[in-house]
Amino acid sequence: MDHHLILRVVTKLLVAPILLYGLYVQFHGDFGPGGGFQAGVIFAVGFILYGIVFGLRRLRKSFPDYFVHRLVALGVLIYAGTGVVNMLLGGNFLDYNVLAEEGYKGQHWGIIAVELGVGVTVFGVMMAIYYSFAGRPPRLDDKDW
Amino acid sequence: MELALTILLFVALVATALTIALVRRLFAVVMLSGVFSLLSALLFVLMDAVDVAFTEAAVGAGISSVLMLGTIALTARSEKRPERYSLVPLAVVLLTGGVLIYGTLDMPNFGAADAPVQLHVGPDYIRKTPEDIDVPNIVTAVLASYRGFDTLGEVTVVFTAGLGVVLLISGLGRRIRRRREGAD
Numbered sequence: 329m330d331h332h333l334i335l336r337v338v339t340k341l342l343v344a345p346i347l348l349y350g351l352y353v354q355f356h357g358d359f360g361p362g363g364g365f366q367a368g369v370i371f372a373v374g375f376i377l378y379g380i381v382f383g384l385r386r387l388r389k390s391f392p393d394y395f396v397h398r399l400v401a402l403g404v405l406i407y408a409g410t411g412v413v414n415m416l417l418g419g420n421f422l423d424y425n426v427l428a429e430e431g432y433k434g435q436h437w438g439i440i441a442v443e444l445g446v447g448v449t450v451f452g453v454m455m456a457i458y459y460s461f462a463g464r465p466p467r468l469d470d471k472d473w
Numbered sequence: 474m475e476l477a478l479t480i481l482l483f484v485a486l487v488a489t490a491l492t493i494a495l496v497r498r499l500f501a502v503v504m505l506s507g508v509f510s511l512l513s514a515l516l517f518v519l520m521d522a523v524d525v526a527f528t529e530a531a532v533g534a535g536i537s538s539v540l541m542l543g544t545i546a547l548t549a550r551s552e553k554r555p556e557r558y559s560l561v562p563l564a565v566v567l568l569t570g571g572v573l574i575y576g577t578l579d580m581p582n583f584g585a586a587d588a589p590v591q592l593h594v595g596p597d598y599i600r601k602t603p604e605d606i607d608v609p610n611i612v613t614a615v616l617a618s619y620r621g622f623d624t625l626g627e628v629t630v631v632f633t634a635g636l637g638v639v640l641l642i643s644g645l646g647r648r649i650r651r652r653r654e655g656a657d
Contacts, residue, residue, distance in 0.1 A: 353527075357610065357613050358608035358609070358610050358613045358614070358617075359608065359609050359610060360609075360610060361523040361524045361526075361527050361610065361612075362524065362527055363524070363612075363613055363616065363617070365528060366524075366527050366528055366531050369528075369531040369532055369535065369536055370531055370535075372536065373531070373535050373536065373539075376536075376539055380539070393643075393645070397639065400632055400635050400636070400639075401632070403628065403632070404628055404629060404632045407624075407625055407628050408625060411621075411625070421622075422621040422622060422625070424618060424621075431605070432604070432605065432606055432607040435605065435606040435607070435608075435614075435618055436606075436607070436608070438617070438618065438621075439606070439608065439613060439614075439617040439618055442617050442621060442624065442625075443613075443617055445628065446624065446628050449628050449631055449632055449635075450628075450631055452635065453631050453632065453634065453635030454536055456635050456638065456639050456643070457540060457635060457638045457639075458539065458540070458543070459643060460638050460639055460641075460642045460643035460644075461540055461543030461544060461547065461642070462543050462546075463643065463644065464547055464642065464644065
């Protein structure tokens with residue numbers, strides 16, 4: 329897409345706000361609409377937009393495949409790990425009350441942790457799926473569209 | 474006002490769906506399914522389900538369109554014309570739709586106070602969230618805390634789906650094999 333000057337300029341302007349918005353949705357999910365699922369998708373959209381306009385190769389340089397694949401598993405680990413930490417602290421699996429002295433504060437920490445896990449996994453999966461689809465040699469030329 | 478908007482959105486939704494069924498150019502179909510998702514998201518907002526609307530707009534209109542375009546790039550850009558038209562699929566669709574609509578006649582009205590969903594655990598969540606968890610978004614409280622186990626299951630489903638796609642079509646195995654052969 330080297331010849332699409334407008335697309336490239338607009339994309340450069342848009343990527344940073346999209347990523348910032350993704351982070352906002354991630355960490356503001358317990359106060360407004362949103363949460364890990366949506367944040368992971370929005371965060372991935374920012375990178376995918378960059379990949380579409382500037383080429384998959386440049387995107388893969390900053391986010392290599394192996395890194396994305398590890399993120400997919402890392403999210404589930406964060407989520408389940410939060411549950412295990414609760415058990416080590418003497419509570420039930422995913423019972424966040426034990427994470428702080430007061431129950432509701434522990435709940436806040438627990439929710440932030442598991443939402444982070446959800447976000448990381450969803451981000452990783454979206455990127456991995458995009459890489460899988462876009463990484464194969466296409467049968468259509470740019471002109472065929 | 475809200476009723477008029479709802480009717481307008483539903484009419485637009487049906488029109489989009491019919492157009493999707495008729496159009497043969499797959500690029501147009503992908504764009505129209507994005508429109509379909511946005512319209513559904515607007516409907517969810519009208520029903521006060523902002524979290525669902527958010528997800529629908531991000532996943533349905535955003536990511537799905539990109540993945541569909543990626544699929545078109547790998548396959549073909551227009552649908553094949555069927556060799557002969559058959560009435561059986563139409564009959565099946567009409568019958569299923571009719572049964573579904575008949576089924577909804579038994580359901581409580583939208584937002585009815587005596588609907589089962591408002592009487593079971595819902596009131597408890599609404600009453601207890603401020604003291605138990607103290608977050609303003611009850612949806613998040615239910616999703617991440619009260620029903621944390623279910624959400625863990627959902628994340629595992631997403632994980633498994635991603636794993637399946639990567640294993641099946643990313644060509645990772647081929648690349649690893651090639652690297653191994655190169656090393657030998």
